Amino acid sequence: MLKFFHMRCISYFTLSEFCFQLYLCGYFVHKPVCTLVVDCPNKMTLPALQNTGVIYRRILSQFPQDISLAFVYGSGVFKQHGTSQGQMEKNMLDFVFAVDDPVTWHTMNLLQNRRHYSILKILGPTKISSIQNDYGASVYYNTLVPADGRIIKYGVISTDSLIDDLMHWKTLYVAGRLHKPVKMLVQNENGKLRAALVSNLKSAVMASFLMLPESFTEEELFLQIAGLSYAGDFRMKIGEDKSKVSNIVKDNIQHFRILYSNILRDCPQVVYKPPQGRLEVDKSPEGQFIQLMALPRTLQQRITKLVDLPGKNRDVEEILLQVAQDPDCGAMVHQGISSIVKSSSITQSIKGIATAGLWKTVSYSSKKLMKMWKGWKRKQSVSQTS
Secondary structure (H helix, E strand, O other), X not given: OHHHHHHHHHHHOOHHHHHHHHHHOOOOOOOOHHHHHHHOOHHHOOOOOOOOHHHHHHHHOOOOOOOOXXXXXXXXXXXXXXXXXXXXXXXXXXXXXXXXXXXXXXXHHHHHHHHHOOXXXXXXXXXXXXXXXXXXXXXXXXXXXXXXXXXXEEEEEEHHHHHHHHHHOOOOOHHHHOOOOOEEEEEOOOHHHHHHHHHHHHHHHHHHHHHOOOEEEHHHHHHHHHHHHXXXXXXXXXXXXXOHHHHHHHOOHHHHHHHHHHHHHHOOOEEEEOOOOEEEEOOOHHHHHHHHHOOOHHHHHHHHHHHOOOOOOOOHHHHHHHHHOOOOHHHHHHHHHHHHHHHHHHHHHHHHHHHHOHHHXXXXXXXXXXXXXXXXXXXXXXXXXX
């Protein structure tokens, strides 16, 4: 009977979304699945367009179901500043699928959805998986795919590569997308993956603290967090709306609060005042050292390279202690993040030309440039009227 009820829960609710939000907000406990669904208040979900949950599940059902984590994100899911609901319904839906065995998954997907792939499909699933894992940000994207009346893009990443990125910010590619609100569709019982998802959010908070002044608003924090994965991204100069970060945050403050409020309340490095929407962070050298030591490994390594002289080979802790006392500490953190993002954004974009194919690359790039131009026009219009 309980098993049947679990199945009913999964049929009528986006169960993994409930679990993910409960977990991030500190409410996850070892209760039966049906208890989580019954006890969970509506405010724990991240509302997007009304009645779109079925659309996402219908699209997801068209793919092999051996997925450890699946989420959908972007301007087609969450309202962005300056975008009408009508425009949202026309925007592309961006999916990411984490899979335990990429070779098996691509084998099945080539059988089900061979037309989604570029000419690379002739290489077969093993080579496709190698291209996915060994180049760029370890993600294989198929783009401009028609599905259930919408146009979608979906990226496939191995579960191990995702955990590595979440924990260590090796590329900050998928990890950066998960700093912002997403709509969770699938999440399995992988404890390492759950822990990595929370660790990624905590890392985003710590990195942002180091780049912000002693006192700041919630919105300033969320702008800083949302901008982490765009620092150093060459596409922000060519192909992306310059107001993208601010557009993401302005209409989604409540969604960011759901992701980060419990982390902020539990963090000893900050005084969080939700009623005023303000925060005060410890900017002493001791406080900054603690924050630097909590950063992901790859970012710590990039920061130490900026400071450590060739041949000295000092340990990371010694170098970060020096950085914590430097007035330019925040700038060094930003530079370290930019170096990670710049590298992964360039290599992933080059890989994207091969995985998408020439026609889709030109079509996708032209849409991005058009979006950038519209954003520039909107900004010019606002500045002229003010």
